[in-house]
Amino acid sequence: MMSALKLEQVSKRYGATQVIDELSLEIHRGEFIVLLGASGCGKTSLLRMVAGLEEVSGGRVFIDGKDVTLTHPGQRNVAMVFQHYALYPHMTVRDNLAFGLRNVRLKGDEIDRRIAESARMLELTELLNRKPGQLSGGQRQRVAIARAAVKAPAIFLFDEPLSNLDAALRSRTRVELARLHRRLGATMLFVTHDQLDAMTLATRIVVMNGGSIEQVATPVEVYRRPATRFVAGFIGTPAMNFIPVARCGVAAGFTVVRLPDGSLLTTCVPDQGLSAHAGGDGELSLGIRPENLYPAASGPLSGQVEAVEFLGERSLAVLTLADGSTVTVTLNGTRPAPGETITVAIDLREAHLFDAGGRAHHARVEIQ
Template sequence: MSALQLQGLTKSYDGVDTIRGIDLDVAAGEFVVLVGSSGCGKSTVLRMIAGLETVSGGQIRIGGRDVTRVPASDRGVAMVFQSYALYPHMTVGENLSFGLKNMRVAKATIAEQVAHAAQVLELDALLDRMPNQLSGGQRQRVAIGRAIVRNPDLFLFDEPLSNLDADLRVRMRHELAALHRRLGATMIYVTHDQVEAMTLADRLVILDKGRIAQVGTPLEVYDRPANVFTAGFIGSPRINLFDAVVVGREGGVTLFDMAGGLRVGSARGAALAVGARATLGLRPEHVTLTGGGDALALPMAIEAVEALGHSTYLYGALPSGDAFRAKLDGHHAVADAITLHADPARMLVFDGDGNAVD
C-alpha cells in the first residue's frame, strides 16, 4: 500500500486553476522531492497534503485512508517550515515537548519521545539551552525534532534550508539524508534548489505551472528528461537548446540542420518526419576540447569565463548567434575563441511540442 496517494488533485483560487490534476503514488519509506521554479505550485501541493489548504478537486490518501476533508491535526503528518518558528522563551527540551503536552500525551511518553528525537538529531547536550543560544543549523534541527516527536505517518518539509548560509545548507542536507536512513520514514520535501533535489531524493517530481512534467529518479530525470522544460530545469549550468529541422536519414541516423550551417546526425528522432521542427539539447558538461571522427565541432566566441579550480565554465555564442555554455574539468586558460567538440550520441532530441523522442 502506498504511504501517500494523490488522485486528480486540483486547486483553484477565484476561478483560476493553480494545481491542474496531480496524480502521484509515494511508497512507504520513500524520500520524494517536489521541485520546480517559483510559482509552479509545489508548496501549494504540500500544504494540501498537510491540510493547510482546502482541495478544490481530487483525493488525498495517507496510508490508504482518505484524508481529503480531514482536519490537519488528524492526518498523522508533521510539517517543517522554512522558518524555525521556535518559542523564544522556551528551552530546546520545552520546544520539543510543547506539541505533545497540548495533545495531552502522558508525561512518560513525552519524555521518551523527546529523548529519542534528541538522540537522533544529536541535541542531547542542548536540551536546556534557549533558541537564541543556538546556531541556525541547531535551530533547524530543533524544528525537525518537533516533527519527529509526533511520530507521524508522513514528514513534510517546505524549503527548510532556505534561510541557512551555503556551507550550513550543505551540512544540513547531509544530516537530512542521514536522518531519512535512520528513521526509514516517508518524507515529502519541497525545494526550488535542484542540488538539494538531486542529492536528497529517491524520486523527483518536477512541477511546471501546476502540472507534473516528469517523475523519476534523479539520474533518470537528468539522463532522459521527458520534455524541454525538465531538460532546462535540471542541470547546472543550464542545458544548451537549439532549434533544428529534420533534413533526411542515412541508415539508422536522423540528420538535423541547426542554425549556422551545423548538421547533426543522431540515432534519436526516427519517428520525426523529414521537414519536422525539433529541439536539440546538449549539456555543458558533455563537450570536450578534442573530438573523434564523428564529433561535432562547435566554434565558440567567449564572453565570460568562470574559473572554479575544479572546473572552468565558459559562456559565449556559436557562429549562429545561439548562446552556448560549456563546463570543462580542471584549469583552462581560454582566449577569445575556442573550438569545442561534442559526441552526437549525447544530444537529446525533442519534437515540435517539446517532448523527448527516441
Template sequence: MVALKLDQVSKRYGTVQVMDKLSLDVEEGEFIVFLGPSGCGKTSLLRMIAGLEEVSGGRILIGGKDVTAAAPGQRNLAMVFQHYALYPHMTVRANLAFGLNNIGIPPDVIAARIDEAARMLELAPLLDRKPGQLSGGQRQRVAIGRAVVKEPGIFLFDEPLSNLDAALRGRTRVELAQLHRRLGATMVFVTHDQLEAMTLATRIVVMNAGVIEQVAPPAEIYHRPASRFVAGFVGTPGMNFIPVRLQPSTQPNVQIQLPGGTSLGTWVPNKTLPMGLDFSLGVRPENLLLVDKPAVGQGLQGRVELVEFLGERSLAHLRLADESTLIATVPAGAPAPAAGMVVHLQIELAHAHLFDAAGRAHHAVRPDRQQQVPELVA
C-alpha cells in the same frame, strides 16, 4: 511507514485554476522532493497534503484513508516549515514536548521520545537552552526534532534549509539524509534548490505552472529529461539547446543539420520522432567538448565570451556565428580558453537529445543497444 496518494487533485483561487487533476503515488518510506521554480505550485500542493489549504477537487489519501476533508491534526503527519516557528520563551526540551503535551501523551513517553530525538539529532547538550541561544542550524534541528517526536506516518518539509548559509545547508542536508535512513519514514520535501533535490530524493517530482513535468529518480531526471523544461531547469547550468533542421535519410537514426550547415547523424531513432520542422538538439555542457579539431560531422565553432572558474571545472560561455550562445565544461586540469578565442566544439552524440516543438524529449539510444551505428554525414 505510510503511503501517500494524490488522486486528481485540483486547486483554484477564485476563478483562477492553478492546478488541475494532478495525480501522484508516493510509496512507503520514499523521500519525494517537489522541485520547481517559484510559483509552480509545489508549496500549495504540500499545504493541501498538510490540510492547511482546501482542495478544490480530487482526493488525498494517507495510509489508504481519505483525508481530503480531515483536519491537519487527524492526518498522521508532521510538518517542518521554512521558518523555525519555535517558541522563544521555552527551552528546547519544552518546544519538543509542547505538541505532545497538547494531545495527552504520558510524561514518561514524552521524555523517552525527546531523549531519542535528541540523540538522533545531537540536541542533548542544547535541551535546556532557549532558541535565542542557538545558531540557525541548531534551531532547524530543533524544528525537525519537534516533528520527529510526533512519530508521524509522513514528514513534510517546506524549504527547511533556505534560511541557512551554504556550509550549514550542506551539513543539514546530510543530516536529513541520515535521518531518513534511520527512520525509514515517508518524507515529502519542497525546494527550488536542485542540489537538495538531487542529493536527498529517491524520486523527484519536477513541477511547472501547476503541472507535473516528470517523476523519476535523480539520475533519470538529469540524463533522460522528459521535456525541454526539465532539461533546462535541472542542471547547473542547464542544458544547451541548438536549433536544428531534420534531413531526409534512410538511416535508422535521425539526421540533422546544425546552424552553419554541418550535418550529422544522431543516436535518436527515426521511429520515435513526430512529423514537424521545429526541433532543438539538447546537449549538457559536459557533453560539449572543446577540441583542436572535431571529428567529421560533429563540429561547431564559437567565440569565447567568458570563462567562469569553479574550482573542479570551468565554464566557457560561447557565441556562435548565428549569435546563439552555448556553455561548455572545461574539466579541471585542462587548459581553459581565453576570452575572445575562437574554439572548435565536438558534440558527444550518445548523450544528446532532440526536443520537438511541443517540448517533448526524444532520447538517444545507447550505442551498445544500436543495431547499426549512425552514419555521420560530412
C-alpha cells in the same frame, strides 16, 4: 504495496485562478520525495493540501489508504517543518519538543523516550535546556525537525526548511536530513526551488511547472533523461544548451539533423517516434549539457570564446556560434583566451532532441 500518500486528480483554485489542475501522484512508504519547481508553480499549495492547511478544490487525498480529503490537520498523522522555525521562544528545547505530545495526552515516560531519541539523532541532547534565543539558526532548524520526529508521523512534510540557512550550514543540514531519513525509514515530502537540495536528498524528484507535473523520476533520470525541454533547462548548473536544428533525414534508423551552419549531424536518437512529432522537416532543438561538449581538432560546432569562468578543477567557456547563438562548454585542463575560436565535438550518446511541443527524444543508451 499500499502507498503512503496518494493524490487523485487534486485541484486548487484561489477564486478564478487555477493553481493546480487535476494533479495525480503516488508516493510509496519510505520514499524521500522532493517537489521541485520555481516560485508560483504550486508546490507549496500542494504540500499544504496534504497537511490539511489548505482546502482541496477538487480531487482526493489518501494517506495510508485512508481518504483524508476532509479530515482535520491534527487527525492526518503528518508532521510539518516550516521554512520559519515557529518555535515557542519562552520554552526550552525540551518543552518545545514535548508540547505537541502532551496535547495528545501521551504518557510522560513515552514523551521522555521520544525526546531523548530525537535529540540523540539530531545532536540536540546538550541543548535540551536552552531556549530558542540561545541557539544558532542551524540549531533551531534541527529543533524544528526534531519536533516533527517525536510525533512519529506517517509522513514528514518539509516546506523549504533550508532556505534561511547560509551555504555551509545548508550543506550540513542536507546531510543531517539524509541521515535522519535512513535512520527512520520514514516517508518524507520536501518542497524546494533549489535543485541541489533535490538532487542530494530525493529518492524521486517531482518537477512541477505551472501547477502540473513535468516529470517524476530519480535524480539520475531527471538529469540524464529529462522528459521535457522545461525539465532539461531547469535541472543542471550551468543549464543545458539548446541549439535549433531541423530534421532532414534518417541514417541507420537514427535522426539526421541540419545544424545552424547548414552541416548535417547524425544523432543517436532513433527516428521512429520522433518523425510523428516533428513531421518531414520539423523544427527541433538539440539539447546538450556543457560536460558533453569538448574541444577537439574537428567537430560539428565552432565558435568564438566570449568568456571563461574558472572553477578550480574545471572551467566553463561561453562560445558564440556562427548563427549568433551561444553554448557553454566544460573545459578540463585547457583555458582558451577570450576572442579565440575553438572547435568542439559532441558526445552524441548524451545528446537529446526536443520537438516543437517540448517533448524529449533520447539517444539509445542505457543509464548507468
